[in-house]
Amino acid sequence: RYLIFFQYIGTKYGAVKVPPHQLEKKGVQDHLEDALRRLRPLNPVSLSISSRTDRGVHALSNSAHFDFQRKNDKPPFTEEILVEALNFHLKAEQIVTRAYRVPDDFHARFRALSRTYVYRIALGVSQPAQLPLGERDMCWNLRHRELDVEAMREAAAMLVGTHDFSSFRAVNSDMPFRNPVKTLDVASIQPGREIPFWELTFQSKSFLYKQVRRMTGALVAVGQGRISLTKLKDILESRDSLAYPHNVVAPARGLFLTRVDYRES
Template sequence: MQPKSTRYLIFFQYLGSKYSGVMKAPAHQAVEGVQNHLENAVKRLKPLNEVSLSISSRTDTGVHALCNSAHLDLVRKADKPPFTEKVLTEALNFFLKPEPIRITKAYRVPNDFHARYLATSRTYVYRMATRISHHSEMPITEKDLCWALQNMELDINAMKEASSLLTGTHDFSTFRALSSDAPFKNPVKTMELVQIQPGLSFSQRHFHRDIQYWELSFKSRSFLYRQVRRMTGALVAVGQGKLSVRHIQELLDARDSLAYPQNLAAPSRGLFLTNVEYKDSDLVPSTQD
Protein backbone atom coordinates (compact mmCIF):
# COMPACT_ATOMS: atom_id res chain seq x y z
CA MET A 1 0.00 0.00 0.00
CA GLN A 2 1.35 3.42 -1.02
CA PRO A 3 1.92 5.80 1.94
CA LYS A 4 -0.46 8.77 1.88
CA SER A 5 0.38 12.41 2.46
CA THR A 6 -1.53 14.28 5.16
CA ARG A 7 -1.67 18.08 5.20
CA TYR A 8 -1.85 20.01 8.47
CA LEU A 9 -2.40 23.65 9.35
CA ILE A 10 -0.48 24.64 12.46
CA PHE A 11 -0.82 27.81 14.51
CA PHE A 12 2.28 28.90 16.41
CA GLN A 13 3.65 31.76 18.48
CA TYR A 14 7.14 33.06 19.13
CA LEU A 15 9.23 35.85 20.60
CA GLY A 16 11.08 37.27 17.62
CA SER A 17 13.98 38.97 19.40
CA LYS A 18 16.56 36.23 18.74
CA TYR A 19 15.50 35.35 15.18
CA SER A 20 16.18 36.81 11.73
CA GLY A 21 12.42 36.78 11.17
CA VAL A 22 9.88 34.01 10.71
CA MET A 23 11.13 32.89 7.28
CA LYS A 24 13.83 30.27 6.85
CA ALA A 25 17.37 31.67 6.86
CA PRO A 26 20.05 30.22 4.54
CA ALA A 27 22.61 27.83 6.02
CA HIS A 28 25.47 30.36 5.87
CA GLN A 29 23.53 32.93 7.93
CA ALA A 30 24.52 33.07 11.62
CA VAL A 31 21.04 33.97 12.94
CA GLU A 32 18.27 31.50 12.08
CA GLY A 33 14.62 32.13 11.32
CA VAL A 34 11.67 30.65 13.21
CA GLN A 35 10.96 28.40 10.22
CA ASN A 36 14.37 26.74 10.61
CA HIS A 37 13.43 25.55 14.09
CA LEU A 38 9.91 24.51 13.09
CA GLU A 39 11.18 22.40 10.21
CA ASN A 40 13.88 20.82 12.38
CA ALA A 41 11.18 19.81 14.87
CA VAL A 42 9.06 18.29 12.08
CA LYS A 43 12.10 16.34 10.78
CA ARG A 44 12.44 14.69 14.19
CA LEU A 45 9.04 13.08 13.56
CA LYS A 46 10.87 11.10 10.83
CA PRO A 47 8.45 11.62 7.94
CA LEU A 48 9.20 9.90 4.62
CA ASN A 49 8.82 13.14 2.65
CA GLU A 50 11.06 16.20 2.52
CA VAL A 51 9.94 18.73 5.13
CA SER A 52 8.83 22.15 3.93
CA LEU A 53 6.54 24.63 5.70
CA SER A 54 4.49 27.28 3.89
CA ILE A 55 4.21 30.26 6.26
CA SER A 56 1.07 32.39 6.07
CA SER A 57 2.44 35.71 7.32
CA ARG A 58 5.96 37.04 7.04
CA THR A 59 7.42 38.86 10.04
CA ASP A 60 10.81 40.60 10.19
CA THR A 61 13.70 40.46 12.63
CA GLY A 62 12.53 41.31 16.16
CA VAL A 63 8.80 41.07 15.38
CA HIS A 64 6.76 38.70 17.57
CA ALA A 65 3.68 36.56 17.01
CA LEU A 66 0.95 35.33 19.28
CA CYS A 67 -0.66 33.65 16.28
CA ASN A 68 1.07 32.89 13.00
CA SER A 69 0.25 29.88 10.84
CA ALA A 70 1.70 27.50 8.27
CA HIS A 71 0.77 24.34 6.41
CA LEU A 72 2.91 21.24 6.02
CA ASP A 73 2.64 17.74 4.55
CA LEU A 74 3.58 14.57 6.39
CA VAL A 75 4.01 11.10 4.90
CA ARG A 76 4.36 8.22 7.34
CA LYS A 77 5.11 4.54 6.72
CA ALA A 78 2.20 2.69 5.17
CA ASP A 79 1.51 0.77 8.38
CA LYS A 80 1.27 3.94 10.50
CA PRO A 81 -1.85 6.14 10.67
CA PRO A 82 -1.61 9.95 10.32
CA PHE A 83 -0.74 11.86 13.47
CA THR A 84 -3.75 13.11 15.37
CA GLU A 85 -3.86 16.89 15.78
CA LYS A 86 -3.23 16.59 19.52
CA VAL A 87 -0.25 14.24 19.13
CA LEU A 88 1.30 16.42 16.42
CA THR A 89 1.00 19.54 18.61
CA GLU A 90 2.50 17.83 21.66
CA ALA A 91 5.33 16.19 19.72
CA LEU A 92 6.41 19.40 17.99
CA ASN A 93 6.32 21.33 21.26
CA PHE A 94 8.51 18.66 22.86
CA PHE A 95 11.18 19.14 20.18
CA LEU A 96 10.84 22.95 20.35
CA LYS A 97 11.39 23.10 24.11
CA PRO A 98 14.70 25.04 24.06
CA GLU A 99 13.23 27.81 21.87
CA PRO A 100 10.68 30.60 22.59
CA ILE A 101 8.43 29.01 19.95
CA ARG A 102 5.20 27.14 20.69
CA ILE A 103 2.59 25.33 18.60
CA THR A 104 -0.84 26.37 19.91
CA LYS A 105 -3.04 24.11 17.76
CA ALA A 106 -3.10 21.97 14.65
CA TYR A 107 -5.79 21.04 12.11
CA ARG A 108 -5.85 18.31 9.51
CA VAL A 109 -6.88 20.14 6.33
CA PRO A 110 -7.57 19.35 2.65
CA ASN A 111 -4.51 18.49 0.56
CA ASP A 112 -5.00 21.62 -1.55
CA PHE A 113 -5.25 23.95 1.47
CA HIS A 114 -2.80 26.90 1.44
CA ALA A 115 -2.03 28.76 4.67
CA ARG A 116 -1.08 32.00 2.94
CA TYR A 117 -3.62 32.35 0.15
CA LEU A 118 -6.69 31.16 2.07
CA ALA A 119 -6.19 33.48 5.05
CA THR A 120 -9.14 35.89 5.22
CA SER A 121 -7.53 38.39 7.59
CA ARG A 122 -4.45 39.17 9.63
CA THR A 123 -4.33 41.33 12.76
CA TYR A 124 -1.27 43.13 14.11
CA VAL A 125 -0.97 44.98 17.41
CA TYR A 126 1.77 47.52 18.11
CA ARG A 127 2.55 48.15 21.80
CA MET A 128 3.93 51.45 23.16
CA ALA A 129 4.73 52.84 26.60
CA THR A 130 4.72 56.50 27.69
CA ARG A 131 5.58 58.45 30.87
CA ILE A 132 9.13 57.06 30.91
CA SER A 133 12.06 59.40 31.53
CA HIS A 134 14.82 56.84 30.83
CA HIS A 135 14.89 53.50 29.02
CA SER A 136 16.13 51.82 32.22
CA GLU A 137 12.69 52.45 33.74
CA MET A 138 11.10 49.92 31.39
CA PRO A 139 10.09 46.80 33.35
CA ILE A 140 12.14 43.68 32.71
CA THR A 141 8.93 41.91 31.70
CA GLU A 142 8.62 44.33 28.75
CA LYS A 143 12.18 43.96 27.46
CA ASP A 144 12.07 43.90 23.64
CA LEU A 145 8.24 43.67 23.74
CA CYS A 146 7.30 47.34 23.68
CA TRP A 147 8.40 50.70 22.23
CA ALA A 148 9.37 53.05 25.09
CA LEU A 149 8.50 56.64 24.14
CA GLN A 150 10.64 58.62 26.55
CA ASN A 151 9.76 62.01 28.07
CA MET A 152 6.52 62.52 26.21
CA GLU A 153 2.76 62.21 26.26
CA LEU A 154 0.75 61.45 23.15
CA ASP A 155 -2.18 63.41 21.76
CA ILE A 156 -4.43 60.37 21.55
CA ASN A 157 -7.37 62.30 20.06
CA ALA A 158 -5.20 63.50 17.16
CA MET A 159 -3.94 59.94 16.64
CA LYS A 160 -7.51 58.61 16.54
CA GLU A 161 -8.47 61.26 14.00
CA ALA A 162 -5.45 60.36 11.86
CA SER A 163 -6.13 56.62 12.16
CA SER A 164 -9.62 57.13 10.69
CA LEU A 165 -7.94 58.36 7.49
CA LEU A 166 -6.12 55.03 7.17
CA THR A 167 -9.26 52.95 7.66
CA GLY A 168 -10.91 51.58 4.51
CA THR A 169 -9.54 50.92 1.02
CA HIS A 170 -6.56 53.02 -0.11
CA ASP A 171 -3.39 52.91 -2.16
CA PHE A 172 -0.79 52.49 0.60
CA SER A 173 2.27 52.90 -1.64
CA THR A 174 3.72 55.60 0.65
CA PHE A 175 3.53 53.24 3.62
CA ARG A 176 5.37 50.42 1.85
CA ALA A 177 9.09 50.06 2.45
CA LEU A 178 11.09 49.36 -0.68
CA SER A 179 11.83 45.66 -1.27
CA SER A 180 12.73 43.39 -4.16
CA ASP A 181 9.13 42.30 -4.74
CA ALA A 182 7.55 45.76 -4.21
CA PRO A 183 6.77 46.44 -7.90
CA PHE A 184 4.79 43.19 -8.19
CA LYS A 185 2.45 43.64 -5.21
CA ASN A 186 -0.82 45.53 -5.41
CA PRO A 187 -0.49 48.58 -3.07
CA VAL A 188 -4.28 48.85 -2.67
CA LYS A 189 -5.29 47.35 0.68
CA THR A 190 -8.43 47.48 2.79
CA MET A 191 -7.86 48.27 6.45
CA GLU A 192 -10.82 46.77 8.30
CA LEU A 193 -9.52 48.18 11.57
CA VAL A 194 -7.07 50.91 12.62
CA GLN A 195 -7.58 51.57 16.31
CA ILE A 196 -5.72 52.90 19.34
CA GLN A 197 -6.62 51.80 22.86
CA PRO A 198 -5.06 51.79 26.33
CA GLY A 199 -2.85 48.71 26.73
CA LEU A 200 -2.33 46.27 29.54
CA SER A 201 0.78 45.10 31.35
CA PHE A 202 1.33 42.66 34.21
CA SER A 203 4.11 44.85 35.62
CA GLN A 204 2.00 48.01 35.45
CA ARG A 205 -0.63 46.43 37.65
CA HIS A 206 1.81 45.27 40.33
CA PHE A 207 4.75 47.68 40.31
CA HIS A 208 5.32 50.18 37.48
CA ARG A 209 2.03 52.01 37.95
CA ASP A 210 3.10 55.35 36.42
CA ILE A 211 3.78 53.90 32.97
CA GLN A 212 0.95 54.24 30.44
CA TYR A 213 0.67 51.57 27.75
CA TRP A 214 -1.05 52.00 24.39
CA GLU A 215 -1.91 49.52 21.66
CA LEU A 216 -2.41 50.25 17.98
CA SER A 217 -4.39 47.51 16.20
CA PHE A 218 -4.47 46.93 12.43
CA LYS A 219 -6.61 44.34 10.61
CA SER A 220 -6.58 43.57 6.89
CA ARG A 221 -6.51 40.56 4.60
CA SER A 222 -2.89 41.39 3.76
CA PHE A 223 -0.24 44.06 4.29
CA LEU A 224 2.63 45.56 2.34
CA TYR A 225 6.26 45.23 3.41
CA ARG A 226 6.70 47.04 6.76
CA GLN A 227 3.37 48.80 6.27
CA VAL A 228 2.29 48.41 9.90
CA ARG A 229 5.54 49.83 11.29
CA ARG A 230 5.37 52.79 8.91
CA MET A 231 1.71 53.49 9.71
CA THR A 232 2.52 53.24 13.43
CA GLY A 233 5.47 55.61 13.13
CA ALA A 234 3.34 58.17 11.30
CA LEU A 235 0.50 57.96 13.85
CA VAL A 236 2.93 58.31 16.75
CA ALA A 237 4.46 61.35 15.02
CA VAL A 238 0.95 62.86 14.96
CA GLY A 239 0.60 62.10 18.66
CA GLN A 240 3.92 63.83 19.29
CA GLY A 241 3.00 66.89 17.22
CA LYS A 242 5.71 66.19 14.63
CA LEU A 243 3.08 65.61 11.92
CA SER A 244 -0.45 66.96 11.59
CA VAL A 245 -3.54 64.95 10.76
CA ARG A 246 -3.50 66.63 7.36
CA HIS A 247 0.00 65.24 6.76
CA ILE A 248 -1.37 61.67 6.98
CA GLN A 249 -3.80 62.42 4.16
CA GLU A 250 -0.99 63.99 2.14
CA LEU A 251 1.15 60.88 2.62
CA LEU A 252 -1.71 58.69 1.42
CA ASP A 253 -2.30 60.93 -1.59
CA ALA A 254 1.40 60.93 -2.54
CA ARG A 255 1.36 57.17 -3.31
CA ASP A 256 5.14 57.18 -3.24
CA SER A 257 7.33 55.22 -0.82
CA LEU A 258 10.00 57.93 -1.07
CA ALA A 259 7.53 60.52 0.28
CA TYR A 260 7.57 58.79 3.67
CA PRO A 261 9.78 60.76 6.13
CA GLN A 262 13.14 59.17 6.90
CA ASN A 263 13.64 57.40 10.26
CA LEU A 264 9.97 57.67 11.17
CA ALA A 265 9.01 53.97 11.09
CA ALA A 266 8.39 52.32 14.47
CA PRO A 267 11.02 49.80 15.66
CA SER A 268 10.28 46.09 15.29
CA ARG A 269 10.26 45.20 19.00
CA GLY A 270 6.74 46.48 19.75
CA LEU A 271 5.02 44.64 16.90
CA PHE A 272 2.96 41.46 17.36
CA LEU A 273 1.06 39.41 14.81
CA THR A 274 -1.95 38.47 16.96
CA ASN A 275 -4.33 36.62 14.64
CA VAL A 276 -4.63 34.87 11.28
CA GLU A 277 -8.17 33.89 10.32
CA TYR A 278 -9.66 31.34 7.90
CA LYS A 279 -13.13 30.27 6.84
CA ASP A 280 -14.29 27.26 8.85
CA SER A 281 -15.29 25.54 5.61
CA ASP A 282 -11.69 25.68 4.34
CA LEU A 283 -10.43 23.79 7.38
CA VAL A 284 -12.56 20.68 6.81
CA PRO A 285 -10.68 17.87 5.00
CA SER A 286 -12.54 16.11 2.22
CA THR A 287 -13.32 12.42 2.46
CA GLN A 288 -10.85 11.78 -0.39
CA ASP A 289 -7.87 13.29 1.50
Protein backbone atom coordinates (compact mmCIF):
# COMPACT_ATOMS: atom_id res chain seq x y z
CA ARG A 1 0.00 0.00 0.00
CA TYR A 2 1.25 3.44 -0.95
CA LEU A 3 0.34 6.97 0.11
CA ILE A 4 0.94 9.60 -2.57
CA PHE A 5 0.72 13.38 -2.53
CA PHE A 6 -0.26 15.35 -5.63
CA GLN A 7 -1.19 18.85 -6.79
CA TYR A 8 -3.50 20.26 -9.46
CA ILE A 9 -5.29 23.34 -10.79
CA GLY A 10 -8.99 22.95 -10.06
CA THR A 11 -10.18 25.00 -13.03
CA LYS A 12 -9.15 22.02 -15.18
CA TYR A 13 -10.77 19.28 -13.08
CA GLY A 14 -12.02 18.21 -9.67
CA ALA A 15 -10.37 15.59 -7.50
CA VAL A 16 -12.62 12.57 -7.82
CA LYS A 17 -13.82 10.33 -10.65
CA VAL A 18 -16.47 11.72 -12.98
CA PRO A 19 -19.51 9.74 -14.21
CA PRO A 20 -18.91 7.64 -17.36
CA HIS A 21 -21.04 9.95 -19.53
CA GLN A 22 -18.67 12.84 -18.71
CA LEU A 23 -15.36 11.16 -19.55
CA GLU A 24 -14.27 14.13 -21.66
CA LYS A 25 -14.00 15.96 -18.29
CA LYS A 26 -11.83 13.55 -16.34
CA GLY A 27 -11.10 14.17 -12.67
CA VAL A 28 -7.68 13.86 -11.06
CA GLN A 29 -8.62 10.41 -9.78
CA ASP A 30 -9.30 9.24 -13.36
CA HIS A 31 -5.88 10.46 -14.55
CA LEU A 32 -4.04 8.86 -11.63
CA GLU A 33 -5.84 5.53 -12.00
CA ASP A 34 -5.12 5.51 -15.75
CA ALA A 35 -1.42 6.04 -14.98
CA LEU A 36 -1.46 3.22 -12.40
CA ARG A 37 -3.04 0.82 -14.91
CA ARG A 38 -0.21 1.54 -17.35
CA LEU A 39 2.18 0.11 -14.74
CA ARG A 40 0.26 -3.20 -15.17
CA PRO A 41 -0.53 -4.25 -11.60
CA LEU A 42 -1.98 -7.68 -10.89
CA ASN A 43 -4.69 -6.23 -8.65
CA PRO A 44 -7.58 -3.98 -9.76
CA VAL A 45 -6.71 -0.28 -9.50
CA SER A 46 -8.64 1.69 -6.86
CA LEU A 47 -7.52 5.05 -5.50
CA SER A 48 -8.87 6.40 -2.18
CA ILE A 49 -8.52 10.19 -2.07
CA SER A 50 -8.26 11.97 1.29
CA SER A 51 -9.99 15.22 0.33
CA ARG A 52 -12.74 15.48 -2.29
CA THR A 53 -12.30 19.01 -3.63
CA ASP A 54 -14.94 20.52 -5.93
CA ARG A 55 -14.22 21.45 -9.51
CA GLY A 56 -12.57 24.88 -9.43
CA VAL A 57 -10.83 24.28 -6.06
CA HIS A 58 -7.05 23.89 -6.35
CA ALA A 59 -4.67 21.67 -4.40
CA LEU A 60 -1.03 22.25 -3.55
CA SER A 61 -1.02 18.96 -1.64
CA ASN A 62 -3.87 16.45 -1.73
CA SER A 63 -3.27 12.78 -0.92
CA ALA A 64 -4.54 9.29 -1.69
CA HIS A 65 -3.70 5.65 -1.00
CA PHE A 66 -3.81 2.55 -3.18
CA ASP A 67 -2.61 -1.05 -3.27
CA PHE A 68 -0.24 -2.23 -5.99
CA GLN A 69 0.94 -5.80 -6.66
CA ARG A 70 3.60 -6.35 -9.33
CA LYS A 71 3.76 -9.33 -11.66
CA ASN A 72 6.16 -12.27 -11.51
CA ASP A 73 7.10 -11.75 -7.88
CA LYS A 74 8.90 -8.51 -8.71
CA PRO A 75 9.83 -6.42 -5.66
CA PRO A 76 7.60 -3.44 -4.81
CA PHE A 77 8.40 -0.16 -6.49
CA THR A 78 10.62 2.12 -4.45
CA GLU A 79 8.94 5.39 -3.50
CA GLU A 80 11.15 7.42 -5.85
CA ILE A 81 10.63 5.10 -8.83
CA LEU A 82 6.86 5.10 -8.27
CA VAL A 83 6.73 8.93 -8.41
CA GLU A 84 8.80 8.95 -11.61
CA ALA A 85 6.75 6.20 -13.24
CA LEU A 86 3.39 7.80 -12.46
CA ASN A 87 4.50 11.20 -13.71
CA PHE A 88 5.91 9.60 -16.88
CA HIS A 89 2.51 8.10 -17.70
CA LEU A 90 0.66 11.25 -16.66
CA LYS A 91 2.63 13.02 -19.42
CA ALA A 92 1.60 16.70 -19.42
CA GLU A 93 -0.12 16.28 -16.04
CA GLN A 94 2.97 15.52 -13.92
CA ILE A 95 1.30 16.20 -10.59
CA VAL A 96 2.63 13.52 -8.19
CA THR A 97 5.07 15.04 -5.70
CA ARG A 98 5.78 12.33 -3.08
CA ALA A 99 5.09 8.67 -2.29
CA TYR A 100 5.42 6.56 0.89
CA ARG A 101 5.01 2.86 1.68
CA VAL A 102 2.39 2.57 4.42
CA PRO A 103 0.87 -0.28 6.48
CA ASP A 104 -1.87 -2.38 4.88
CA ASP A 105 -4.54 -0.89 7.18
CA PHE A 106 -3.59 2.73 6.42
CA HIS A 107 -6.39 4.95 5.02
CA ALA A 108 -5.59 8.33 3.44
CA ARG A 109 -8.90 9.86 4.46
CA PHE A 110 -9.45 8.51 7.96
CA ARG A 111 -5.82 8.65 9.16
CA ALA A 112 -5.41 12.34 8.32
CA LEU A 113 -4.73 14.43 11.43
CA SER A 114 -5.67 17.72 9.80
CA ARG A 115 -6.39 19.46 6.53
CA THR A 116 -5.41 23.04 5.80
CA TYR A 117 -7.14 25.26 3.25
CA VAL A 118 -6.11 28.75 2.20
CA TYR A 119 -8.56 31.09 0.49
CA ARG A 120 -6.98 33.94 -1.51
CA ILE A 121 -8.75 37.27 -2.02
CA ALA A 122 -7.49 40.09 -4.28
CA LEU A 123 -8.71 43.62 -3.52
CA GLY A 124 -9.33 46.55 -5.83
CA VAL A 125 -9.36 44.51 -9.05
CA SER A 126 -12.15 45.81 -11.28
CA GLN A 127 -11.16 43.77 -14.34
CA PRO A 128 -9.61 40.26 -14.54
CA ALA A 129 -7.00 41.64 -16.96
CA GLN A 130 -5.55 43.70 -14.10
CA LEU A 131 -4.49 40.50 -12.37
CA PRO A 132 -1.14 38.90 -13.23
CA LEU A 133 -1.73 36.13 -15.77
CA GLY A 134 -0.85 33.41 -13.27
CA GLU A 135 -3.40 34.70 -10.74
CA ARG A 136 -6.50 34.52 -12.95
CA ASP A 137 -8.93 31.88 -11.78
CA MET A 138 -6.68 31.48 -8.72
CA CYS A 139 -8.30 34.03 -6.39
CA TRP A 140 -11.54 35.86 -5.65
CA ASN A 141 -11.08 39.35 -7.05
CA LEU A 142 -13.15 42.00 -5.28
CA ARG A 143 -13.65 45.39 -6.90
CA HIS A 144 -13.40 47.33 -3.66
CA ARG A 145 -10.12 47.85 -1.81
CA GLU A 146 -11.62 48.16 1.65
CA LEU A 147 -12.33 45.28 4.03
CA ASP A 148 -12.72 45.66 7.78
CA VAL A 149 -10.06 43.06 8.49
CA GLU A 150 -10.23 43.50 12.26
CA ALA A 151 -13.96 42.71 12.20
CA MET A 152 -13.20 39.69 10.00
CA ARG A 153 -10.58 38.47 12.49
CA GLU A 154 -13.04 38.89 15.34
CA ALA A 155 -15.60 36.94 13.32
CA ALA A 156 -13.05 34.22 12.48
CA ALA A 157 -12.28 33.82 16.19
CA MET A 158 -15.97 33.01 16.74
CA LEU A 159 -15.65 30.05 14.36
CA VAL A 160 -12.57 28.55 16.02
CA GLY A 161 -13.27 25.63 18.34
CA THR A 162 -15.81 22.81 18.37
CA HIS A 163 -19.19 23.74 16.91
CA ASP A 164 -22.10 22.28 15.01
CA PHE A 165 -21.33 23.77 11.58
CA SER A 166 -24.65 22.74 9.99
CA SER A 167 -25.27 26.34 8.92
CA PHE A 168 -22.02 26.34 6.96
CA ARG A 169 -22.54 23.20 4.90
CA ALA A 170 -24.26 22.87 1.57
CA VAL A 171 -26.90 20.22 1.02
CA ASN A 172 -25.64 17.07 -0.72
CA SER A 173 -26.25 13.32 -0.73
CA ASP A 174 -23.75 12.70 2.11
CA MET A 175 -25.52 15.09 4.47
CA PRO A 176 -27.42 12.48 6.56
CA PHE A 177 -24.23 10.50 7.13
CA ARG A 178 -21.80 13.25 8.11
CA ASN A 179 -21.50 14.56 11.67
CA PRO A 180 -21.85 18.37 11.48
CA VAL A 181 -19.81 18.86 14.67
CA LYS A 182 -16.28 19.86 13.68
CA THR A 183 -13.32 21.34 15.55
CA LEU A 184 -11.80 24.26 13.66
CA ASP A 185 -8.23 24.60 14.92
CA VAL A 186 -7.20 27.63 12.87
CA ALA A 187 -9.08 30.48 11.18
CA SER A 188 -6.56 33.22 10.42
CA ILE A 189 -6.47 36.20 8.07
CA GLN A 190 -3.08 37.39 6.86
CA PRO A 191 -1.89 39.78 4.14
CA GLY A 192 -0.72 38.14 0.92
CA ARG A 193 1.99 39.34 -1.45
CA GLU A 194 2.41 41.45 -4.59
CA ILE A 195 -0.94 43.15 -5.37
CA PRO A 196 -3.24 43.66 -2.36
CA PHE A 197 -4.07 40.11 -1.28
CA TRP A 198 -5.55 38.64 1.85
CA GLU A 199 -5.17 34.96 2.65
CA LEU A 200 -7.68 33.20 4.92
CA THR A 201 -6.36 29.96 6.44
CA PHE A 202 -8.57 27.24 7.94
CA GLN A 203 -7.34 24.04 9.59
CA SER A 204 -9.38 21.14 10.94
CA LYS A 205 -9.32 17.35 10.98
CA SER A 206 -12.12 17.43 8.41
CA PHE A 207 -14.62 19.82 6.85
CA LEU A 208 -18.23 19.63 5.69
CA TYR A 209 -19.29 20.04 2.07
CA LYS A 210 -18.44 23.61 0.97
CA GLN A 211 -17.85 24.61 4.61
CA VAL A 212 -14.67 26.58 3.86
CA ARG A 213 -16.22 28.52 0.99
CA ARG A 214 -19.23 29.35 3.16
CA MET A 215 -17.08 30.48 6.10
CA THR A 216 -14.99 32.60 3.74
CA GLY A 217 -18.05 34.20 2.17
CA ALA A 218 -19.45 35.01 5.60
CA LEU A 219 -16.17 36.54 6.80
CA VAL A 220 -15.90 38.69 3.67
CA ALA A 221 -19.51 39.82 4.18
CA VAL A 222 -18.52 40.83 7.73
CA GLY A 223 -15.54 42.73 6.33
CA GLN A 224 -17.81 44.52 3.87
CA GLY A 225 -20.33 45.40 6.58
CA ARG A 226 -23.09 43.26 5.04
CA ILE A 227 -23.21 40.86 8.00
CA SER A 228 -22.73 41.94 11.62
CA LEU A 229 -20.83 39.89 14.20
CA THR A 230 -24.14 39.30 16.00
CA LYS A 231 -25.71 38.01 12.79
CA LEU A 232 -22.74 35.67 12.19
CA LYS A 233 -23.13 34.28 15.70
CA ASP A 234 -26.84 33.74 15.05
CA ILE A 235 -26.06 31.87 11.81
CA LEU A 236 -23.55 29.62 13.57
CA GLU A 237 -25.83 28.90 16.53
CA SER A 238 -28.90 28.21 14.36
CA ARG A 239 -27.28 24.93 13.14
CA ASP A 240 -29.36 25.17 9.99
CA SER A 241 -27.97 25.30 6.44
CA LEU A 242 -31.03 27.31 5.40
CA ALA A 243 -29.98 30.09 7.81
CA TYR A 244 -26.92 30.82 5.68
CA PRO A 245 -27.57 33.96 3.55
CA HIS A 246 -28.08 33.59 -0.19
CA ASN A 247 -25.37 34.80 -2.61
CA VAL A 248 -22.65 34.92 0.05
CA VAL A 249 -20.72 31.70 -0.74
CA ALA A 250 -17.17 32.42 -1.94
CA PRO A 251 -16.40 31.11 -5.45
CA ALA A 252 -14.32 27.95 -5.85
CA ARG A 253 -11.47 29.58 -7.77
CA GLY A 254 -9.78 31.19 -4.76
CA LEU A 255 -9.60 28.07 -2.59
CA PHE A 256 -6.49 25.91 -2.20
CA LEU A 257 -6.06 22.68 -0.25
CA THR A 258 -2.49 23.25 0.96
CA ARG A 259 -1.77 20.43 3.43
CA VAL A 260 -3.01 17.02 4.55
CA ASP A 261 -1.05 15.99 7.64
CA TYR A 262 -0.40 12.53 9.07
CA ARG A 263 1.66 11.14 11.91
CA GLU A 264 5.29 10.65 10.93
CA SER A 265 5.13 6.98 11.95
